[in-house]
Amino acid sequence: MQITSTKINFEKLFHPDSLAFIGASPVPGKWGFIIFANILRGGFQGKIYPVNPGYANLFGMPCYPSISAVREKVELAVITVPAKNVPPVIDECIAKGVINAIIITSDFSETGSEGALLEQKIVEKSLSAGMTIVGPNTMGVFNAYGKLNILMPPIKTESGYVSIVSQSGNVGTQIMSECLKHGIGISKLISSGNEAMIKCEDYISYLIKDKTTRIIVMYIESLKAGRRFIEICRDLKAAKPIIIYKSGKTEGGKSAAASHTGAMAGSTEIYKSVFKQYGIIEAESTEEIIDLIGGFMSFPIPRGNRVGIITIGGGWGVITADECENHDLKLPDLSVDVYNKLDKLLPRYWSKRNPVDMVAVLSMEIYPKIIEAVVSWDGVDSVISLGGPSPAGFFQYDDMADKSGIKKEQVALISEKIHEQINERKKIVSEFMKKYDKPILHVEMSTAEDIRQNMKKYNYTTFMSPERAVRVLKKMVDFSKARDRMNKSNYSECVSKPRF
């Protein structure tokens, strides 16, 4: 019951001209309502045929008693009817000449042998008829470039270059939401469900060639075609970053996975060694997934593991130095030249070493000079910058205007000027990255909205803690090494590039 990736018509999955929704419903709270509403909201441009024998009209359009009743061609079917009703629906889809069918419905192989039999039956029928099945037990499919939003959660999407393949719809859509929260757009999302026919590996082989995908993100519990995955990664030679969160690492996790997607989770050690060998980036926590996406979308790939740290206060410098050492990132001693440059710029009680402690200097004039002194230094491959002068905060309360004896209008003027300077600072950091082709990972006590704005305006992400920045940097360094090792000759057009 295998299907080869080349036989799957992914173009018609992601860009169908028409779709039928079997199980469409006017009842809020039902998946046939929620997902159908999301398709409409997503602005799909092709033809839409709601199917439900109970209604003549739905959402202001004609509703069909069955897909057979639709006179026009139907390329994609979306199915939400209960499991026991799926086989006859599949028969009708095949008869109708449907190319791909997305089965949202649960209660198949993930619940036991009865469901597994049902699933097998559907797959056999579809395979012999040449119809492809996504799922079952999937949360759906999304493609920004086809205005196709067949998803459960009502996420307001933005188009971009990150594609997600997830063996958990829940985790997949949450990664998507996090990306959007951070100002990072999405190309495609596939919740692969039980993978009765199309597997993670199939989606990956499509996405590595997809021009609108720069970064591939995967949540996996187990790979059913592990050997094929290895071949794909070997051939890719790290030309496009693949970020993976692998769960089911412990016995408890494996048992949970078994009842989730019916998967056997396999040996953690094997996965880890494959990831390492082929430059696959492993996210070690759910939050690290978004951090890594931000990093690979934002920064030039570092050429080595030497780091310069610049900090507004000493404590963060100490924390970051600890983390760097724990992650095999080196903090070289300042060269005489860099030392002298900094010594001229900073108060006499500065740290005089790497980490460079700016000892709470608030001057916007000096800040860019300090950053440039460090990033331009050929002794480092990257910079971590912790906080920075942001005196805007000192003027945020109008009440201070009178108390300080400064007039309100003056406070407003100062505030405006400082905001301009902060914007200027961000622009300068972005320009330094371009100029010196090195990442500058900036850490700041930010809100998600700040991070989003920064990404959208200056094209680089901000980190909420020093530890999170260090872990991303470490993994970018590892990726760089693996890519070098695997030879750059195959570096194709569709690779991830710094976005500057």
Place this chain on the structure above:
Amino acid sequence: MQITSTKINFEKLFHPDSLAFIGASPVPGKWGFIIFANILRGGFQGKIYPVNPGYANLFGMPCYPSISAVREKVELAVITVPAKNVPPVIDECIAKGVINAIIITSDFSETGSEGALLEQKIVEKSLSAGMTIVGPNTMGVFNAYGKLNILMPPIKTESGYVSIVSQSGNVGTQIMSECLKHGIGISKLISSGNEAMIKCEDYISYLIKDKTTRIIVMYIESLKAGRRFIEICRDLKAAKPIIIYKSGKTEGGKSAAASHTGAMAGSTEIYKSVFKQYGIIEAESTEEIIDLIGGFMSFPIPRGNRVGIITIGGGWGVITADECENHDLKLPDLSVDVYNKLDKLLPRYWSKRNPVDMVAVLSMEIYPKIIEAVVSWDGVDSVISLGGPSPAGFFQYDDMADKSGIKKEQVALISEKIHEQINERKKIVSEFMKKYDKPILHVEMSTAEDIRQNMKKYNYTTFMSPERAVRVLKKMVDFSKARDRMNKSNYSECVSKPRF
């Protein structure tokens, strides 16, 4: 050059009747402006005397050429003049009978032998005169219950029960900000600076007796009076949670710490074993600090390590099961009774095991019953709940009103009803914690504002990832064990209690 904690007049440090600010300035951007402004903004009720020979008036009040020129008594002095000018200022403070002096100024022992000599001179003088020094090189002191805000950053504070002692002003004020972002109020903050005279250990011995402090949080690079710290913890018997982030763990971090506060960071192993022995809670990342504060402020202390997991989707269940196993938290098999209860509530394709996968059930009727079935079960000591029905999102876009054929007013009504139900769900979780005296750690894709609202309204914190919840639970279990071991007889009035 030691001072015993009992000789320090902490009452007059945190509740002075009068303060002089030596170095007050009308120039925005100067610390003499910023900190002075924060004191005014903080609403300090005692007498304030700005001191600066250059001005006759400052911030609308008389300004004095020197502290000697103030006729009234001065209990607290705040000093921001350059290091070389500090010794004569100290002489004047002593002559004036000042009780405590906070030296904000840097460039003392942290910058080398010259600064160290200067620092020594100041301390010797003050000691022999009986005046106490906070700092130097401190970011200041805050006490919500004295309306005393002598801090660099312009944080809008709220009073509460968390007190922070930090060897980095920067890290300390950031912990404070994070608390406030999460809806957790502050009692006191002390940036201990170079600790020339008063040390971390002194502040701690005050705070463990302080009735408005339920949780003590420390950022340390090294403890100068380590033995005393051990004695304090031994006597405390974990009656009040002490959460510590210890930096300077690696050689790189130790060197950075040396140039930050002039401290020798000491052996990590010794610290770790002391923490473990005395039930001190070690935060292993900066973000874990706030997670642990939230946990200890929110939840009943778990009695053991058995966890029930309830999840809206399978993937998160797998991730959380992995994390629990990695942290020695046990997931017991469901009892027949609990199994039967759940089987009646959930669709037939539910996970039928712990983690309990609610398979995306959106019903608000069923949700509380599921939670209660698990939390009431005597086979678990705590519950981790991942996501939950939140169909509010399905109605957040007005545009759907027309597209779905449902009228706008109806959408508004449904939306309102669902929000009510979500509030009800949170209230119920809070009540279950009280009723069953077990923690329910809830994980949700939240914004900081959601978390803040939840804490303020329902008195429990929410976690942004399953991993973060698991780590907090693990450390609460460890604390519980250590406390039991150390005997509960000394459990005093001022201990941390569940807030329900």
